[in-house]
Amino acid sequence: MNDTLSLLNRHRSIRHYTDDPLLEGDVRAAVAAGQRASTSSAIEAYCCIRIRSAETRQRLVTLTGGQTKVADAAGFFVICGDTRRHRLAAERAGRPYDSRLEAFLLAVIDATLFAQNMALAFESLGYGFCYVGGLRNRLPEASEALDLPRGVYPLFGICVGRPAETPIERPRFALDDVLHEERYPDDAQVLRTLDAHDEAAAIYYDKRGNEMPRWTERMIEKFETPIRTHLSSYYRGQGADLT
Ligand SMILES: Cc1cc2nc3c(=O)[nH]c(=O)nc-3n(C[C@H](O)[C@H](O)[C@H](O)COP(=O)(O)O)c2cc1C
CATH class of the missing domain: 3.40.109.10 (NADH Oxidase)
Known part of the structure; x- marks a missing residue:
């Protein structure tokens, strides 16, 4: 590097x-x-x-x-x-x-x-x-x-x-979840990505000692209210x- x-x-x-x-x-x-x-x-x-x-x-x-x-x-x-x-x-x-x-x-x-x-x-x-x-x-x-x-x-x-x-380092999506080859993935693939990211975020909050809702839940909350x-x-x- x-x-x-x-x-x-x-x-x-x-x-x-x-x-x-x-x-x-x-x-x-x-x-x-x-x-x-x-x-x-x-x-x-x-x-x-x-x-x-x-x-x-x-x-x-x-x-x-x-x-x-x-x-x-x-x-x-x-x-x-x-x-x-x-x-x-x-x-x-x-x-x-x-x-x-x-x-x-x-x-x-x-x-x-x-x-x-x-x-x-x-x-x-x-x-x-x-x-x-x-x-x-x-x-x-x-x-x-x-x-x-x-x-x-x-x-x-x-x-x-x-x-x-x-x-500590805040997690990001897995690289292959943002680097797409030729075309955007189908919805089932995107949804699997979200589940994996929820897990990564949960580990991060655990290390920080924070009780936090799942990442997807936080995004839903963030974008449901104007x-x-x-x-x-x-x-x-x-x-x-x-x-
Ligand atoms: C455009 C933008 C606005 C942001 N606004 C805030 C803010 O108002 N307060 C704050 O504490 N962090 C703010 N952040 C920092 C993000 O929360 C932070 O970048 C994100 O959680 C990822 O963490 P990291 O930068 O440590 O990797 C902002 C980041 C960006 C890109």
């Missing part, structure tokens, strides 16, 4: 951090590595906003459902799809900007690729990170706290800091047409 594979395979989300600061050179190196990610047609439709203000961080703890790591981590970054540059270029040229779903998706995909490259770069420098999708819990308020202009779509946060914990139902109206308000 080479160093890159070994880094990728060592990943665990880190939610507790030491008090060590983020070195400025490391932040710039990680963001630069993020920027080297592939970008659809070179549109670079993303940005990240580093939040240093303790007051804003505290506000975001509340808005993310009490995730104290947002305040505790040495660094907190908000990852955004960013269509503002394209909009301003079009506006300055007196030309239309088409804000339908494809433009939104391009920004989400670009921003996510950027973020994962950046996060892995931080890991390679000895930091740990945790994404914070909870940023979307109360997005209009988070967006107001960040004073985001039209065309900028906050997607998730990332906490970064030196690890103060060593969590959550964050404000998202389409929020993103439309930010200038995404989404049709």
